[in-house]
Amino acid sequence: MPRQVDHEERRRRIAEAVCALADDSGLEGVTLRDVATRAGVSMGAVQRCFKTKQEMLVFALDHIGERVTERVSARARARTATADEPAEPAGSTLARVLGEVALVDEAQRAEARVWLAFVAQAAVTPELAAVLRNRYSELHPLLVRLLGESRTAAPVPDGGVAPGPDHEPHRAARTLLALADGLTTHVLIGHLTPQTALTLLRAQIDTLIRTNPPAALPPHTAGGPAPANGQEAPAT
Amino acid sequence: MPRQVDHEERRRRIAEAVCALADDSGLEGVTLRDVATRAGVSMGAVQRCFKTKQEMLVFALDHIGERVTERVSARARARTATADEPAEPAGSTLARVLGEVALVDEAQRAEARVWLAFVAQAAVTPELAAVLRNRYSELHPLLVRLLGESRTAAPVPDGGVAPGPDHEPHRAARTLLALADGLTTHVLIGHLTPQTALTLLRAQIDTLIRTNPPAALPPHTAGGPAPANGQEAPAT
DNA sequence: TTCGTTCCGATGCGCTTGCATCACATCCTA
DNA sequence: TAGGATGTGATGCAAGCGCATCGGAACGAA
Numbered sequence: 001m002p003r004q005v006d007h008e009e010r011r012r013r014i015a016e017a018v019c020a021l022a023d024d025s026g027l028e029g030v031t032l033r034d035v036a037t038r039a040g041v042s043m044g045a046v047q048r049c050f051k052t053k054q055e056m057l058v059f060a061l062d063h064i065g066e067r068v069t070e071r072v073s074a075r076a077r078a079r080t081a082t083a084d085e086p087a088e089p090a091g092s093t094l095a096r097v098l099g100e101v102a103l104v105d106e107a108q109r110a111e112a113r114v115w116l117a118f119v120a121q122a123a124v125t126p127e128l129a130a131v132l133r134n135r136y137s138e139l140h141p142l143l144v145r146l147l148g149e150s151r152t153a154a155p156v157p158d159g160g161v162a163p164g165p166d167h168e169p170h171r172a173a174r175t176l177l178a179l180a181d182g183l184t185t186h187v188l189i190g191h192l193t194p195q196t197a198l199t200l201l202r203a204q205i206d207t208l209i210r211t212n213p214p215a216a217l218p219p220h221t222a223g224g225p226a227p228a229n230g231q232e233a234p235a236t
Numbered sequence: 237m238p239r240q241v242d243h244e245e246r247r248r249r250i251a252e253a254v255c256a257l258a259d260d261s262g263l264e265g266v267t268l269r270d271v272a273t274r275a276g277v278s279m280g281a282v283q284r285c286f287k288t289k290q291e292m293l294v295f296a297l298d299h300i301g302e303r304v305t306e307r308v309s310a311r312a313r314a315r316t317a318t319a320d321e322p323a324e325p326a327g328s329t330l331a332r333v334l335g336e337v338a339l340v341d342e343a344q345r346a347e348a349r350v351w352l353a354f355v356a357q358a359a360v361t362p363e364l365a366a367v368l369r370n371r372y373s374e375l376h377p378l379l380v381r382l383l384g385e386s387r388t389a390a391p392v393p394d395g396g397v398a399p400g401p402d403h404e405p406h407r408a409a410r411t412l413l414a415l416a417d418g419l420t421t422h423v424l425i426g427h428l429t430p431q432t433a434l435t436l437l438r439a440q441i442d443t444l445i446r447t448n449p450p451a452a453l454p455p456h457t458a459g460g461p462a463p464a465n466g467q468e469a470p471a472t
Numbered sequence: 473t474t475c476g477t478t479c480c481g482a483t484g485c486g487c488t489t490g491c492a493t494c495a496c497a498t499c500c501t502a
Numbered sequence: 503t504a505g506g507a508t509g510t511g512a513t514g515c516a517a518g519c520g521c522a523t524c525g526g527a528a529c530g531a532a
Contacts, residue, residue, distance in 0.1 A: 119425060
């Protein structure tokens with residue numbers, strides 16, 4: 001056995017093992033021993049890579065989050081790259097992107113199960129919540145951009161999304177993201193079929209796209225005095 | 237101490253303890269000993285009430301689910317009772333009902349945390365998933381009814397919701413439920429503020445209500461050959 | 473080759489877990 | 503009042519946990 005081992009590679013392998021275990025027994029089923037076995041390394045190696053179990057979990061969450069983000073933005077990029085026909089692409093891209101976030105095939109279902117396990121733990125573990133927030137914050141502008149492109153012929157110049165942070169596209173993006181997560185959850189517990197979830201998602205996207213008027217919101221949205229940005233503690 | 241103890245009362249007390257513990261450390265933090273301590277009974281008593289830990293968890297989930305359902309339908313009933321002004325009530329009721337499902341104050345936040353913990357576990361524990369499905373299935377027709385009342389002046393006669401199971405109100409109800417859950421999740425991990433979540437929810441409700449045309453769906457919803465009912469294994 | 477360093481994999485420890493067991497306190501029946 | 507049945511709460515137990523420790527294999531330097 002070589003004296004020097006690629007640590008990053010090993011960390012990733014361990015993260016994969018964590019996900020695999022979390023997938024079939026939840027986060028409670030993730031123990032150092034099982035992780036080591038599953039990853040095909042010794043327990044000592046795991047402990048060398050991560051000082052503590054929580055550190056390992058945080059890394060694993062970040063790992064799977066990165067994979068999701070990459071997959072999603074790949075989808076989005078794929079569209080931008082071949083954007084020759086301004087016909088109906090953005091809406092479909094949105095659907096595929098959010099479907100990517102959410103469910104469809106079994107592989108993604110597994111990922112979603114792991115994700116959900118982490119989300120639940122994050123509700124009582126600030127460190128994990130921070131990682132999740134970062135990931136969601138990454139996804140948000142991407143959705144805003146796609147939404148913007150799908151509604152107006154003249155998209156916003158480049159990176160900067162024109163108006164304020166609680167302008168309509170932001171709202172719509174948040175709504176879609178939350179909806180996708182909710183649908184995923186419902187699919188995972190068997191309350192909805194993946195097909196139904198996708199249909200609902202698609203319908204929502206279409207509604208949001210067709211509903212152009214960003215300004216004219218009904219009067220009762222004034223619930224909170226200042227809607228503010230709606231996003232708290234983005235990084236830190 | 238009396239020889240005969242109210243078992244049901246005790247079970248409920250234990251369920252409350254389970255929820256309290258799950259609230260501040262997730263489901264992993266729920267151990268028989270801690271539950272016993274928190275409930276103010278001995279461990280033996282807990283074991284007498286529930287043959288196994290899982291049985292206890294299932295009961296606890298059902299308990300909290302019942303509480304939520306009751307609260308929600310109380311909201312709905314409150315409206316129906318005082319329904320003298322057909323002005324704008326149903327929409328607000330919907331908002332309040334779904335807000336009830338979701339978040340708002342800290343007490344409900346705690347409930348949501350517990351709920352989320354159970355949902356995550358349910359993704360890998362069929363028994364829990366079954367309980368959750370039942371609860372969601374209970375909520376669904378209630379939302380359908382409220383939606384129906386809010387869009388048409390002539391609501392459906394009584395219990396029977398007129399058209400097929402994938403008629404628009406059903407879709408809308410599922411969308412709202414999923415959205416509420418997704419928003420709750422995002423609030424719990426600190427990605428959204430409760431205010432933002434409520435605003436988004438309210439906006440979605442208004443959109444769904446104003447979008448009357450139930451039939452004319454865009455062409456691409458034909459993803460699945462038969463949208464069917466979208467609800468699988470409701471009871472068993 | 474031989475030494476010194478570096479890293480790995482196995483083992484041990486203290487603790488907690490879910491569950492089984494058992495002596496005892498409590499209440500109904502004669 | 504005595505007796506039995508019933509449910510209770512403390513204790514025991516095997517298993518599993520996270521983490522710390524340690525002997526030994528694999529390499530570079532001399």
